[in-house]
Amino acid sequence: xxxxxxxxxxxxxxxxxxxxxxxxxxxxxxxxxxxxxxxxxxxxxxxxxxxxxxxxxxxxxxxxxxxxxxxxxxxxxxxxxxxxxxxxxxxxxxxxxxxxxxxxxxxxxxxxxxxxxxxxxxxxxxxxxxxxxxxxxxxxxxxxxxxxxxxxxxxxxxxxxxxxxxxxxxxxxxxxxxxxxxxxxxxxxxxxxxxxxxxxxxxxxxxxxxxxxxxxxxxxxxxxxxxxxxxxxxxxxxxxxxxxxxxxxxxxxxxxxxxxxxxxxxxx
Numbered sequence: 554x555x556x557x558x559x560x561x562x563x564x565x566x567x568x569x570x571x572x573x574x575x576x577x578x579x580x581x582x583x584x585x586x587x588x589x590x591x592x593x594x595x596x597x598x599x600x601x602x603x604x605x606x607x608x609x610x611x612x613x614x615x616x617x618x619x620x621x622x623x624x625x626x627x628x629x630x631x632x633x634x635x636x637x638x639x640x641x642x643x644x645x646x647x648x649x650x651x652x653x654x655x656x657x658x659x660x661x662x663x664x665x666x667x668x669x670x671x672x673x674x675x676x677x678x679x680x681x682x683x684x685x686x687x688x689x690x691x692x693x694x695x696x697x698x699x700x701x702x703x704x705x706x707x708x709x710x711x712x713x714x715x716x717x718x719x720x721x722x723x724x725x726x727x728x729x730x731x732x733x734x735x736x737x738x739x740x741x742x743x744x745x746x747x748x749x750x751x752x753x754x755x756x757x758x759x760x761x762x763x764x765x766x767x768x769x770x771x772x773x774x775x776x777x778x779x780x781x782x783x784x785x786x787x788x789x790x791x792x793x794x795x796x797x798x799x800x801x802x803x804x805x806x807x808x809x810x811x812x813x814x815x816x817x818x819x820x821x
Contacts (some may be wrong), residue, residue: 575606600637616645675786684778
């Protein structure tokens, strides 16, 4: 797919491969150069374990300036055989690519986000979708942390929250959805638009933090969904890839705490 084949003025969301065919929900993910050689493994497992869902892979033109010419053959086959949709993003929004453009293109369909470094062994999409049908006005997440406050109602450090909390059964503002566990967002519930870009650029590596801010702004609760276990139903493809990312992620730099403090007015 060459750049001259489309005009963003007339087609702001250029894509190739499979067309959306009224599937009940969309599974959206992104990838980058360090993982593009293995993302097909994730996509194959999604196709096998989550039938009946439309899969969208979002890639950035900034990351892949030669576009299709830079992609591995096994990924091209999935696109050419119309098994997945490949959506091209103009700006490299890093982890935010997994939802930002997909949510704008498909405003009437639930969007399920997942990661590109996992093998899928269970139909998490169906579990999330069934939870959504019962409660269509909240965010549904397979892995949530419980935000903890001290006696002065200040949020304590991120590492001291109650991780992977399963004791809160009802939707809550105190639950923090983590994308690594897969998350379902009801249609257009976050009202994502280009107006969000300034904050996204400021929170470029922490998509979970930005999404929680949007939920708080719009008074949207999060529901913890049972039935999916990390390490069993969702397994990392490569621990080495994960360790490489840990050098810049929130665990080593405490960037979540920095951003929560910066945007504390949105966490009251």
